[in-house]
Amino acid sequence: MVRISAIVTGLLTYSNAVNAQAETTSLPDTGIHLTLQQAVEIAFKNNLELKQAELQSQSRKLDYKEAKAMQLPDVNGSIEHGRNQGRSIDPFTNTYLNQNIDYANYGLNSGLLLFQGLSTRHFIKQQQLASKAGEMDVQQNRDNLTLQVILAYFAVLSAEDLTVQIDNQATVSRKQVERLTILNSEGTINPSQLYDLKGQLANDEISLINTRNQLEAAKLTLSQLLNLPYDSTLRLERISPEQFLTTYEGTPAGIYQVALKELAMVKAAELRKQSAEKGVKAWKGQLWPSLSLNAGLYTNYSSAASTQQLLSSSDVPSGDYVLLNGGKEPVYTTQGSYAQQKIAYVDQFKNNYSTNVNFGIRIPILNGFTTRLQVSQSKLDLQNADIVEKTTRIRLQQSIEQAWFNMTATYKRYKALIEQVNAFQESFRTTEVRFNEGVLNSVDYLVAKNNLDRASTNLIVARYEYVFRTRILDYYQSKPLW
Incomplete structure (x- = not known):
């Protein structure tokens, strides 16, 4: 909003040059045409900050999916092949051998955490809320970008209107110079009147050059906001400000209540606070004993493993004997x-x-107080999230009150300028008639002309400023901005 206010201030400091009220003309209809909706869509497509916010949101979604996957059991397989040389243990008989042995071990094991103080459940909820907050951040970036595009778009339209207005002023001055040049050559006027009007024409032409430069600068600002190459032939679809120039309905308090329910930045702050609350519970759950179920499958192979096959059998003396009838058998x-x-x-x-x-x-007994310190850190994160949420609400209320004040002041100024322009138009009309008849001098004529020009320029600026002020209030209520 600070950036937006700065741009509005720049819009209000447009040309201080004198202007004239004349028949309205239009700018040449050439170049690339762009509507406001197209401009916003291009900004959404090309803005790198928005893309970065979208990537961060996708990252939060992956964190949420990863947290949910923690509920699934771990399943791991292992395969080991090797060769032992020299004295080693035979994995088949578990006895010592002194030979080369090729071996292989295979295993498949799984583990499932059954309970840990509901820590996993709270952690999943924490990541889910953080993911939703990331989505709100993306929406907030879109809303801010939309406001910036609308402001830049209106700046171009305002500069176009000012260019047409000052061009008309220069045309009026040019016709007077042409008329007075003829009268001066005939010796029917004081030469000072001609030179006064030539000076006025020079002022109008300088103002026209400055305003055209401001128009191109406004196009450049819009092009850069859309990440498009600057094109001086860029043409925007005209938006008639008159359709928005009505008294704005509502109150600051009512708009604030709607904003609390609709605005993305408020939702993001609330979701982050809720996420921080779940974070505290998740770390507290780490202090509880954990119960897990584990299972495994195993097998192995040894090149030394062998079996004996019986080929034949025979009776042979064993070396023992028995005494039979006094003899050894x-x-x-x-x-x-x-x-x-x-x-x-x-x-x-x-x-x-x-x-x-x-x-x-x-059973957690002592782990360097790491878990307890993490619990304390998560509580600090919760306090910070609570402060951020309250700050967001307070600043939102203050911004709405300031925006309402600015809108009301601009509308009053706009209505007053309408009356001023009408009065100066009549004053200039009668002054011009009397000047053309030679009743008034050039000084009186220029005073009346400058009064009308200045009022007409201020009216153009006030008209677009009021429209933008109302768009800001619509933004706070999540209303369509075009």
Whole structure:
């Protein structure tokens, strides 16, 4: 709003040059045509600050999605392949071997947090509210940009009207110079009258040059606001200010109440305060014990894993004996003949399969007071968000009251200028008749002309200023601005 007020001030300081009331003419109908709605849409498309706000809003939405995903269980897989050389443990038999062993381990585990003082739920809500606040920021940027485009658009229209007005003033002065030049050549007037009018014509032409420069500067400002290359042939669709020049309905208090419900910046401040409240609850939940459910699937492979296959068997003395009838009789035992056979990879994958399921409770006892400090920080964030919300409401009320005062003062000034222009028009008409008849001198004529010119210029400025003042009040109520 500070920037907008500065531009309005610049609008009010347009030409101080003298002006004349004459038959209205129009500017050449050439160049690129642009309506107000098209200008706003182009600004939305090209404005980089708005794009940045939209990206930040999308980032907040991703944070919200990430928070919701925290409710899902963790699922992780692991695959490990390697080779042990020298003395190592056989992962298949869990015994020591002194040989090269190729091995592989596979695992799939999952964990789900069942309870942690509702911390996750509050955190999800915190991110959801922050995401909505980001959407309101985008809307606020759009509203501010719309106001700036409307102001720049009106500045061009006002400069066009002033250019036409001053061109008409110069035309009146030029015709008088032509008339007085003829009379002076005939010796029927005092030469000073001719030179007075030539000086007035020079002033009008200088004012016309200045106003045309102001028109091009206004076009440049609008083009830069739309991020378009400057084009001097730019033509804007005319908007008749007269359709808006009526007494504005409402009261500052009523507009303020509507703004509290409709304005994006108020909603954004409220949502951020609510988000900060959820942030406090989320960190407090971290102080509670957490309950989790975990499960896993595992299997492995070893190149040293083998099995023995029986080929044949026979009875052989065992080396032991028994006493039978006073003699020693040998004890026989069955001895098998085996062949060593590697266990297939797939068979090991199936045979070594194992699972586990467990519940775990994690009790926070001491973590460097990190969680408690975070709780304290979140409380400070909440206090700050509360202050921002209250400040937003106060400044909004003050801005509405100031905007209402400015609108009312401008409307009164506009009505007074209408009466002044009407009075000076009649005064100039009679003065011009008497001057043309040679009854009045050039000084009286120029005084009447300058009075009318100045009043006409002020009326053009006041007319567009009042329209813009009403658009600001409409903005506070989320009404259409065009």
